[in-house]
Amino acid sequence: MRFGYRQRRRGATARRQHDTPGSSGAWKAVWRLPLRWLGVALALAAVGFGARFANEKLREPGAFPLRQVRIEGELRNLAEEDLQPVVRGYLGQNFFNADLDALHAALATNPWVEEIAVRRGWPDTIEIELRERIAFGYWGEREMVDVNGHRFQPTELRQPGPWPRLAGPDGHEKDLIGTYQQVHALLDPVGLKLVKLVQDERRAWWLTFDSGLEVYVGREQFERRLQRLARVYPRLLAAQAERIAVVDLRYVNGFAVRWKTGSPNPTAG
Template structure:
């Protein structure tokens, strides 16, 4: 009495497979891949650096197949490889639409000569990065990026209200810190007790500023119990040419 049951279940399994296989095949683009083409691309993006034309041109190379054959992961990867693109979200909407949301990288600072740091703290490289204006200049070993960013943030807080503005932070391969001010002045901090020595200078700076005619051109904080400063030499006054002999009068 129990013999026919396995055959019955086997028959049901075969029948369900015959029904499901075409559906799975269509959904995965195994066949009928040229049917139901994608006709619309809807974009959501802030076009500060990447253009809609660039995105569309990149996406269209993946739309030769039909709606179900389009692989969203491939589309996202291709668009994400464009300069300035941080990440991409893609989804399909029946019957013929591909929707993309593109997030651009937001530059925070220069890193070295030709690279940038985005607001997520990641280094990236794009054409023309070195010409961008209005960004602080940070540099150091790549593996110490987070440390340089943190020290820059600390400097911005500590210098607030001092009348001095930090334009660049540099960490050498040997671990020595250097600041460049907006005035062009250099502050050598060194490797030892960097934060303590910088704070010691800022504590004294208000009195020094009151007695000087502007920021120094060089500050060396690499002393155990003090620091050295140098101001630009005053320009020599321009002397007016001495008048020559008076012309002789006519008789």
């Protein structure tokens, strides 16, 4: 009896041990995936909280102040003191919070700035890379024009001249620059240094040279008339250049001379 009882107890115990793993495995199977996603969610929440906390600390007003400015680019008419008043207000600001887009826009308003890039340089630097506008000469009375035909009004001109003077219709800036270069290349070798080029409202051309000599070319046959001047000036006019006020090239096979003792400007006709 005792032995058989024991056998029954063993059998009952064996059955309980067999049933328990089955119920535990079923429980784990049901909760395994939700628990895994819960762990992932908690981990992401911890990471997000840590990142937010770190971001807030990094962006506190007194943290990581900007302390210096580095400027790259060839400066001819610009100087660092032109940029300092604009940049000074950003020094001391937080490296991550400083609005460098606004700084870029403020610096770009300087008429000498053609292109500019503003960047952060870790850990405390504002890096400014700029390209200064290359002036060609004066345009009209108050403006200048750069080598690309862009007109602008500089606040200060540090680069020494002399600067040629151009004037003409709006939208013809590049044309006048090209014409000036053409006249200079043709007439400078014969002793005529061009200092002023004007195209009036009738599209007629006026040339003024450093000696004070004025040449009226007119609207037509511009290149042909210039070549005529280049031929006759050294032979016929150079010796009397100081007495000549105006040379009028608007003739088919010749030219007219207005002497300084006469009227200073020719009449159209």
